[in-house]
Amino acid sequence: MTAVEKRLLEEPKNLNYILTVSIILCILFIWSATTIDLEKMDSSGLMIASNIILGILNPDLNLLFDMTQSGVAYLLIETIAIAFLGTIIGSLLAVPLAFLSASNIVPVPIAYMTKILLIAIRTVPAIVYGLMFIRVTGTGPFAGVLTMSLTSIGMLSKLYVDAIEDLDISVLESMSSIGCTTFEKIRYGIVPQLFAMFLSIMIYRFDMNLRDAAVLGLVGAGGIGAPLIFAMNSYRWQEVGSILIGLVILILIVDVVSNKLRTRLVRG
Amino acid sequence: MYDKIFLPKKITLPNGKIVSEKRTRIPFVIALILISVIVSIEITGFDMELLMDRWDEFFVIIGQMTPPTWEYLPHLWGPLLDTIKMSLLGSLLGAIAAVPAAVLASSNITRNKLIAGISKFLLSILRTLPTLVSALIATFIFGLGTLAGTVAIFLFTLAYVGKLLYEQIENVNMGAFEAIESMGLTKIQAFRYAIVPQILPNYLSTSLFCFEGNVRYAAILGYVGAGGVGLLLNEGIGWRNYPNVGMILLMLIITVFIIENISEHFRKKLN
Numbered sequence: 001m002t003a004v005e006k007r008l009l010e011e012p013k014n015l016n017y018i019l020t021v022s023i024i025l026c027i028l029f030i031w032s033a034t035t036i037d038l039e040k041m042d043s044s045g046l047m048i049a050s051n052i053i054l055g056i057l058n059p060d061l062n063l064l065f066d067m068t069q070s071g072v073a074y075l076l077i078e079t080i081a082i083a084f085l086g087t088i089i090g091s092l093l094a095v096p097l098a099f100l101s102a103s104n105i106v107p108v109p110i111a112y113m114t115k116i117l118l119i120a121i122r123t124v125p126a127i128v129y130g131l132m133f134i135r136v137t138g139t140g141p142f143a144g145v146l147t148m149s150l151t152s153i154g155m156l157s158k159l160y161v162d163a164i165e166d167l168d169i170s171v172l173e174s175m176s177s178i179g180c181t182t183f184e185k186i187r188y189g190i191v192p193q194l195f196a197m198f199l200s201i202m203i204y205r206f207d208m209n210l211r212d213a214a215v216l217g218l219v220g221a222g223g224i225g226a227p228l229i230f231a232m233n234s235y236r237w238q239e240v241g242s243i244l245i246g247l248v249i250l251i252l253i254v255d256v257v258s259n260k261l262r263t264r265l266v267r268g
Numbered sequence: 269m270y271d272k273i274f275l276p277k278k279i280t281l282p283n284g285k286i287v288s289e290k291r292t293r294i295p296f297v298i299a300l301i302l303i304s305v306i307v308s309i310e311i312t313g314f315d316m317e318l319l320m321d322r323w324d325e326f327f328v329i330i331g332q333m334t335p336p337t338w339e340y341l342p343h344l345w346g347p348l349l350d351t352i353k354m355s356l357l358g359s360l361l362g363a364i365a366a367v368p369a370a371v372l373a374s375s376n377i378t379r380n381k382l383i384a385g386i387s388k389f390l391l392s393i394l395r396t397l398p399t400l401v402s403a404l405i406a407t408f409i410f411g412l413g414t415l416a417g418t419v420a421i422f423l424f425t426l427a428y429v430g431k432l433l434y435e436q437i438e439n440v441n442m443g444a445f446e447a448i449e450s451m452g453l454t455k456i457q458a459f460r461y462a463i464v465p466q467i468l469p470n471y472l473s474t475s476l477f478c479f480e481g482n483v484r485y486a487a488i489l490g491y492v493g494a495g496g497v498g499l500l501l502n503e504g505i506g507w508r509n510y511p512n513v514g515m516i517l518l519m520l521i522i523t524v525f526i527i528e529n530i531s532e533h534f535r536k537k538l539n
Contacts, residue, residue: 029360032353035414035495045409052405081308088305119528123521125488125498128513131505136325141312146319215400218491222312225401229492232404244401251396 055237056244064242072224072246079223080250082141082216083209086148090209091202094153098160105164122154126212130221141222148209148216156205163197200265203258210254214247333514340515344500348519350414351496352527354489355482358418362425363475369426370433376442377459388434394427399485403494414495421482421489425475432474433467440466469538476531476538483527487520 064072099105101114129150133143172189180188217225224247231239276288308314372378373387403420410416444462449455490498497516504513 025360028356032357032360035350035353035357036418045411049409052408078311081311084304085308085312085314088301119525120521123484123524124517125484125501125520127488127491128501128505128517132326132329135329136322137315137318142314142318145308145312145314211396211398215398218400218404228401229404232408244397247401248393248396252392255392255396 051235051237052240055239055241057241058238059242059245060236060238061242063239064246070227072242075224075227075243076246076250078141079210079213079217082144082148082221082223083206083213085145086213087152087202087206087209089145089149090152091156091198091205093149094156094160095198097153098157098164101157102161102164104167118154118157121150122158126151126216127219130216130219134220139220139222144213144216144221144223147221148213151212152205152209155208156201159201159204160198163194163201167193196265200262203262203265207254207258210251214251329510332510333517335511336515336518337511338515340512341519344497344516344519347490347495347497347500348523351486351490351498352483352523354414354417354496355421355479355486358421358486359425359475359479359482361418362422363429363471363478365422365426366429366433366475367471369430370437371459373430373434374437376438376440377455377463391427391430391434394423395431397423399424400488400492403489404492407493412493412495417486417489417494417496420494421486424485425478425482428478429471429474433471436467436470437463473535473538476535480524480528480531484524487524 097114097118101111101118103111106114126147129147130143133146133150137143137146167190171193172185175185175189213223214228215225217223217227218229220226224243228240228243228247231237231243276290278286278288280286369387369391373384373391375381375384378384378387399420402423403417406416406419407413410419440463445458448458448462453461486496486498488498488501490496490500491502493499497520501513501516504510504516
């Protein structure tokens with residue numbers, strides 16, 4: 001028996017495991033395929049699809065470059081403002097919650113309770129929060145800001161906690177060994193470690209919030225979603241095209257910029 | 269640019285050498301953020317007084333949601349299962365379709381720069397569209413119902429998994445691939461034996477993670493008529509039947525919690 005054959009025989013044999021998983025996946029696949037009903041599809045779908053594509057190819061340029069309050073440019077700026085303010089408020093609110101759910105800082109029961117609260121906050125869809133806040137502030141971008149702040153908290157604190165739990169404690173020990181006060185330890189030992197990470201997480205969340213903010217308009221919480229759904233419901237495909245183009249370009253730009261910023265932050 | 273306006277600070281060392289320290293950019297960044305915050309407050313009409321005045325209205329709805337109507341539960345199972353099925357089917361198909369898309373987009377396997385570039389561009393455009401917007405478009409094309417939701421989830425999964433997958437393929441060790449190709453095996457065989465083992469665990473874990481998120485997205489897709497539990501959510505909110513909404517949200521949280529834990533278990537095993 002050559003060395004190669006020996007090595008081959010040493011390979012773990014998990015064929016049964018893989019087979020079982022594949023069979024389960026197949027069953028799940030067939031089970032989930034039962035939910036699809038093709039009857040609702042009719043020939044008008046194809047026409048609408050071609051209309052949408054035509055609309056995107058010949059967008060309503062007036063709307064796209066219109067600088068008034070109903071133009072795409074203004075709506076996009078409003079969407080950015082909602083996402084930006086929401087991210088700032090959310091990331092401030094998330095800091096205390098993150099420390100409360102870090103198991104190396106507070107007792108385990110408190111950390112566990114906070115974690116469950118965060119899961120609950122994270123799971124409720126943004127649209128539901130939007131509807132709740134509209135009751136508080138009336139329709140408009142303000143409701144969107146509050147919604148974004150609340151929905152950001154869940155994910156931000158979860159990522160913050162990971163950063164906090166990875167803190168390098170040895171730095172703090174060496175600082176106390178040379179006689180630093182608690183404040184100095186926090187200022188020079190903890191803040192520099194966490195700041196870049198937190199900032200990077202915030203930028204990432206801003207990226208996501210921008211997408212969510214674009215959707216919030218569907219319930220009347222400001223941003224570009226409302227004009228989009230109005231235009232679609234009245235079959236004005238050229239307007240739909242210009243709104244979609246504006247949205248995609250904006251998100252692409254923000255995506256590229258935030259990726260650049262985050263790599264710079266992480267590399268220091 | 270910045271260093272030319274605020275000249276670096278010069279420090280003369282004891283041995284006479286002059287070193288320059290670049291000025292910190294933090295004041296500039298803080299000023300930028302402050303200005304953006306003020307502009308955003310202006311645009312969005314943020315009003316602290318209004319918030320202080322009426323914040324308790326937010327809890328009115330939560331108050332009305334408790335206690336949830338337990339009698340509503342039997343009506344929930346069907347749509348809830350629909351939501352799970354939609355996200356499962358969409359994620360499965362999307363994850364499978366992501367493989368060829370990622371191979372086309374990764375520049376070390378597809379040597380043609382044009383094809384790789386176009387594939388990458390298409391994937392990023394698909395990724396930028398919020399799921400709810402693509403679901404909205406899908407309801408116009410495929411009619412109201414679960415099919416539209418499945419298509420929206422499929423597209424998002426394809427784009428998300430596809431992007432992470434091509435980044436991994438571009439970062440794999442190409443030595444084995446070249447060695448196998450030089451032995452005379454075809455490209456597909458080389459891909460199967462040299463690259464698949466390197467990317468498989470990560471691919472599965474990404475797909476699971478995406479599925480997790482999709483369940484949460486699928487829950488709201490019904491809001492635009494794309495099937496699932498979102499339809500009931502929309503109905504309950506429209507009729508202000510908040511105890512029912514509370515029940516739906518409770519079930520949703522429990523479902524998401526269970527699915528997250530199952531998927532986390534498998535993802536830990538994969539790593």
